[in-house]
Amino acid sequence: MKVLRGKLLVGQSGGPTAVINSSLCGVIQEALGQRAIEGIYGARHGVVGILNEDLADLSQEDPAEVDLLRSTPGAALGSCRYKLAPEDTPEGKAHRQRLLDVLAAQEVRYLLYAGGNDSMDTLNKILACAARQGYELRGIGVPKTVDNDLPGTDHCPGYGSVAKHLAAIAMGVGLDMQAMRLSDPVVVMEVQGRFSGWMTAATALARRREGDAPHLLYLPEIPWNRGRFLEEVRGCHARYGCCFISAATALKDEQGQPLGAPTGPFARDAFGHLQLGGVGSLLSDLIKQELELKARLVRLGPAERIAMHFGSLTDRDEAFALGEFAVRSALAGESGKMAGLERVSDSPYRCDPTLVGLDVVANAEKLLPREWINDAGNDVTEDFLRYARPLIQGEVPTPIEGGLPRYARLRGVSVPKKLPPWGHD
Amino acid sequence: MKVLRGKLLVGQSGGPTAVINSSLCGVIQEALGQRAIEGIYGARHGVVGILNEDLADLSQEDPAEVDLLRSTPGAALGSCRYKLAPEDTPEGKAHRQRLLDVLAAQEVRYLLYAGGNDSMDTLNKILACAARQGYELRGIGVPKTVDNDLPGTDHCPGYGSVAKHLAAIAMGVGLDMQAMRLSDPVVVMEVQGRFSGWMTAATALARRREGDAPHLLYLPEIPWNRGRFLEEVRGCHARYGCCFISAATALKDEQGQPLGAPTGPFARDAFGHLQLGGVGSLLSDLIKQELELKARLVRLGPAERIAMHFGSLTDRDEAFALGEFAVRSALAGESGKMAGLERVSDSPYRCDPTLVGLDVVANAEKLLPREWINDAGNDVTEDFLRYARPLIQGEVPTPIEGGLPRYARLRGVSVPKKLPPWGHD
Secondary structure (H helix, E strand, C coil): CCCCCEEEEEEECCCCECCHHHHHHHHHHHHHCCCCEEEEEEECCCHHHHHCCCEEEHHHCCHHHHHHHHHCCECCCCCCCCCCCCCCCHHHHHHHHHHHHHHHHCCEEEEEEEECHHHHHHHHHHHHHHHHHCCCCEEEEEECCCCCCCCCCCCCCCHHHHHHHHHHHHHHHHHHHHHCCCCCCEEEEEECCCCCCHHHHHHHHHCCCCCCCCCEEECCCCCECHHHHHHHHHHHHHHHCCEEEEEECCCEECCCCECCCCCCCCCECCCCCECCCCHHHHHHHHHHHHHCCCEEEEECHHHHHHCHHHCEHHHHHHHHHHHHHHHHHHHCCCCCEEEEEEEEEECCEEEEEEEEEHHHHCCCCCCCCHHHECCCCCCECHHHHHHHHHHHCCECCCCEECCEECCCCCCCCECCCCCCCCCCC | CCCCCEEEEEEECCCCECCHHHHHHHHHHHHHCCCCEEEEEEECCCHHHHHCCCEEEHHHCCHHHHHHHHHCCECCCCCCCCCCCCCCCHHHHHHHHHHHHHHHHCCEEEEEEEECHHHHHHHHHHHHHHHHHCCCCEEEEEECCCCCCCCCCCCCCCHHHHHHHHHHHHHHHHHHHHHCCCCCCEEEEEECCCCCCHHHHHHHHHCCCCCCCCCEEECCCCCECHHHHHHHHHHHHHHHCCEEEEEECCCEECCCCECCCCCCCCCECCCCCECCCCHHHHHHHHHHHHHCCCEEEEECHHHHHHCHHHCEHHHHHHHHHHHHHHHHHHHCCCCCEEEEEEEEEECCEEEEEEEEEHHHHCCCCCCCCHHHECCCCCCECHHHHHHHHHHHCCECCCCEECCEECCCCCCCCECCCCCCCCCCC
């Protein structure tokens, strides 16, 4: 195979995770050692940065700061939620042409894109366009999503850390609720996770003994029923004197209607996905009104996915390894694929890197299997716990400065632009 | 001074903190070494446990588990929000008599009560009643509140850990927001803290460099004005492309009306205090409607105060030391006082234990001083940061088991009851 020489461009897209920067670190550190790679650039705010030719020269960063990316949450290059217009529209054509013009002008031959379902779709479209125009470009996706809903991989980097954080929070709030149960006997913890129940399910990892929180899990995979819900909460309170509820923000009722969904100008995101977030208030209000029990609400929102102060070492290391693997795969001639994880065994836990077609991942979603949810539809099974437990093992040794994490600070040296500014963003 | 022999009874009251169990550990471990103390009992759910003669024999606990209390959040004895009825009512008289009957029947001579303003008031009332009846009882309060609003002490154990947690969350979500600013440029983090701004102010510890989150702080000490608020958010967004807002749940407008306060049966707690919690939704909705910017909401609620997975070592150690100090003070003949902290110096940081009259603390509250808030009323000053920084230093070495904290598990051996059951609870 001929050696393809050129620049490597890496971008981050979609919601950040605790470990997407660890993947970035893996990409940079692996690329630095590859002679075929003649420059390492970062796209600022993902595909938006490519459109604007707004790139950072990552080879000019302090290696110590690059190394700190391993334990820095957020998305150090900047992320985006930007949907390419359909190809058969004038805007869609202009987008694609501009992306290719920038890649060609900057001599980019390796495109690494870290993101979730939507981002893999974007990468797939860029590669298809390059192929049609005969521009040699190798693109590999790096999976990233706290939602854990990507097909073709055992799990997604980002999930282990969010699972660990959610479980630690559920464990602590569970103790708080036990202590306060005479006056404040119910907690509703609203958990994100797009349209799947993986994140909500992870709160069950908090349980060590019979009676520990969480007591009831409401997952988007199971249609929610008002009467059954109230009965289950009442029963739990009767049994334990308290009730900890983990509720997915994407819950739907039996008619398929989202619970507590907002309306108005921000009801949908750029990809047309419904924005969620009213489930916790709705459920806690219902408990107050119908059961006359005080219900407290925990809603971390974006705070769920940033907890590198208590990150999963397993997750961080897998994210890093997939960043490295993606670069090596591209250099080996692979393209149009996403780096994924294949589970070899649960105990001892082992996952190996693998490649999966972008078309398998793009715009698809993997839900929590029905057999990992109990018959009553309000809890997970031991099989789920066996799957999830290895993913939260180990603590990230985040450097601390003045009592708080010391996160990476990139200089962000801009790559000189070679094209005139683009007017379409 | 004659040696007063008898049982020591310790109770926990009010909302838990990350370190109220560290104080409990200090009480138990100190009491174990004192010959005048003939038994160490814990009241289950504070004063409710005394009324019900529902006590645990803490001397029968495994010393290793007692030691784990140092790094266990919640309130291991159970807590309560229970207000004694006024003394001039039949119920109030009956309450007080019952409390004294239980203390006398169980030969309790030392009463240690960990809590906040309301709890110190309860302790004060019990002591007044014992004095009137000629029952020799020494009572010392152990301060505990994340709100940091107790007078007579430099700060309250529990505040350092919640401050550290809030700052870590603000730092991480700040990075998330920076990364996502093209689509999700605003974050509103709603912070509790009863009627003072101490907790909200602590989020400012997250800032390391110009432009870091949080950008705007809205504190209950400063009346909130809609027009000014929108102008400030707009200005911040224009400057940084994003805006992180820390907003106290107890914000009031210029007419003194609480923002977003709930109504209905749970609008007030047992002490008649207004229950809060709608500020974050109100502010983020306002930003969406008036500024047409997407605003994400972070609302940890009870999850703020349980973060022993990232607790402050300084806070944990001070909580422990005040537990020990309270016991030693009672043995030395002190009563009717709360153990407090007196700051000797900022750098090197040093606080010494001190005693303060319960009447100074009971039902009073210490607000954030106006001179620690900037002129615009939307930030804290360097003086506040100098005060707060030492309180978040050091990380608690919480034992981890299977990727999550291993918290203490008490056996909870009940003390045999000596009185007939009480019918009033």
